[in-house]
Amino acid sequence: MTINEVSKIYNVTPDTLRYYEKVGMIPPVTRTAGGIRDYQEVDLGWVSLALCMRSAGLPVEAMIEYVKLYRQGDSTIPDRLHLLEKQRDSLLEQRKQIDVTLKRLNYKISKYEDAVKTGVLNWNDEKENC
Numbered sequence: 001m002t003i004n005e006v007s008k009i010y011n012v013t014p015d016t017l018r019y020y021e022k023v024g025m026i027p028p029v030t031r032t033a034g035g036i037r038d039y040q041e042v043d044l045g046w047v048s049l050a051l052c053m054r055s056a057g058l059p060v061e062a063m064i065e066y067v068k069l070y071r072q073g074d075s076t077i078p079d080r081l082h083l084l085e086k087q088r089d090s091l092l093e094q095r096k097q098i099d100v101t102l103k104r105l106n107y108k109i110s111k112y113e114d115a116v117k118t119g120v121l122n123w124n125d126e127k128e129n130c
Helices: 003-010 014-023 041-055 060-072 074-118
Strands: none
Touching: 003 014, 003 041, 014 041, 041 060, 060 074
């Protein structure tokens, strides 16, 4: 599969795919005898993983480290596990902060909904901070 086909499937630019490969976020893509990228199922799996991890906020550096460890073989399985657990913990912490912020935002929305109905917004409701 060509880089253009892959870019359309995953809705990313060919430049993004080249960048992921260049910096090591995905292993080197399979190439034809002439050196043209020819994405195979295994390559698509890496692209999918990289996009998923990036959309979840995984740092580029963590993804690079993960691929580097993967390419070193099974002796790095414990290290890969630790890296993934660390990223999961980071995401859980982010989710916790988002939940707190959503709770505060929902509270403020309810105060504004009341103000729309009554025509009055209490100054104390307006000055609250996150």
